[in-house]
Amino acid sequence: MLFNLFNQPSEEIQYLGTPYTQDCLDAIGIILQTQIHIEKALLLSCNQAHAYLIKSHGNTYIIRSGFSSGYSGEGPKGLASSLQLLLKHNIEVDEINISEKLMKKINHSSLLDADIEIMLTTKVVRPTNIYEYIYAIYKTTEYQVKNDRYYPTELPxxxxxxxxxxxxxxxxxxxxxxxxxxxxxxxxxxxxxxxxxxxxxxxxxxxxxxxxxxxxxxxxxxxxxxxxxxxxxxxxxxxxxxxxxxxxxxxxxxxxxxxxxxxxxxxxxxxxxxxx
Incomplete structure (x- = not known):
């Protein structure tokens, strides 16, 4: 009974996105539009699959693994676009490597508070691969500067x-x-x-x-x-x-x-x- 109690999925995490890249890009656009202060952005990498952990004031968001790298296609293009969007907002992005088990829990909305703590304290990847993911697709970090198509088109x-x-x-x-x-x-x-x-x-x-x-x-x-x-x-x-x-x-x-x-x-x- 105690084991089950301490292994319940966290109720503090908001999961956004789907396995589809566009949905994950839209989710990041919503966060950037609605959250005043982003405290931390972590790119969660497992082999060639990528998700995000984004902390704003009082909120923890997980963007599911709709991003990928290492080949040409929508997944890597979306990853490059997502990184450019965050950099456009002057948000520093760090990357960490996570296990297949953790990535599976991300995609099944079943992370524990302890899992979040592990990710927040995991040593970041150095030297950073962030710009390599961008340059592999766009050759520049400026592509999204004048691009607003990922923000929600709604009146405030x-x-x-x-x-x-x-x-x-x-x-x-x-x-x-x-x-x-x-x-x-x-x-x-x-x-x-x-x-x-x-x-x-x-x-x-x-x-x-x-x-x-x-x-x-x-x-x-x-x-x-x-x-x-x-x-x-x-x-x-x-x-x-x-x-x-x-x-x-x-x-x-x-x-x-x-x-x-x-x-x-x-x-x-x-x-x-x-x-x-």
């Missing part, structure tokens, strides 16, 4: 103003409609707040940019406050009308940036002081 919900969170949640279904409705909703909010029947860019010109604007963007610097106020009509004129009159055909990431611009208007509006 924790940054979205609560008044348009519902539009953010439906964004992928119809980004054009979400953007257009966000503009319309902001118009209504500002109209009601200053009791005005103006609309479109004229409303924002009056509300934030007139001689004595009803809404003053928070700033002790008058020029900075005026410049911030001009953001409202400028963004409205730059992006709103095309969504009102046409089905805009743009990459999803471009539309996300537009939605985030509108989200910033909501935040600035909420912080604006109403002239008494």
């Amino acid at each position: 919900y924790h940054l979205i103003d609560s008044r348009i969170l519902d539009l953010a949640l439906k964004f992928n279904d119809d980004p054009n409609r979400s953007i257009f409705n966000a503009f319309i909703r902001l118009e209504n909010i500002v109209q009601n707040r200053i009791n005005s029947d103006k609309h479109s860019s004229a409303l924002f010109e009056y509300a934030f940019c007139s001689e004595n604007p009803p809404l003053i963007c928070k700033s002790e610097d008058k020029r900075a406050s005026q410049a911030t106020g001009r953001i409202f009509p400028n963004i409205y004129k730059a992006f709103r009308n095309e969504h009102a009159h046409n089905e805009v055909s743009k990459p999803l990431k471009t539309l996300m940036r537009e939605f985030l611009l509108i989200n910033e208007l909501y935040i600035l509006e909420s912080e604006a002081i109403q002239r008494s």
Whole structure:
């Protein structure tokens, strides 16, 4: 009974990825996108199979062995890409050699806390092979610097103003409609707040940019406050009308940036002081 108790798989480990390389690359992208501080990244090598142990503040992740080396193919290419991604984020990667038994436990999600401790205290491979894995495929460490395809394509919900969170949640279904409705909703909010029947860019010109604007963007610097106020009509004129009159055909990431611009208007509006 005691033997079974102390040999239960750890409940502190989060397993990500599958035996497929792309799934493991996507998992690393999620970690890099969501974890503020990566404390340690270990490449776990067993013969020509590779997995990862990644520790962030309060979390331990295991990426299963969807990576490989020593031949040409998706496994080695994925390994090189994963290393470049981590280096792109200024994360130092060390490599350790592990047993076939440990690699099997990784892939079956059955590591013990003691197994993690063993890996964290195992002597790292020196000299390092990290760059050799990269150069074998890409001949450079710069390939991923301008490549963002492994990050999750999702809006950062924790940054979205609560008044348009519902539009953010439906964004992928119809980004054009979400953007257009966000503009319309902001118009209504500002109209009601200053009791005005103006609309479109004229409303924002009056509300934030007139001689004595009803809404003053928070700033002790008058020029900075005026410049911030001009953001409202400028963004409205730059992006709103095309969504009102046409089905805009743009990459999803471009539309996300537009939605985030509108989200910033909501935040600035909420912080604006109403002239008494």
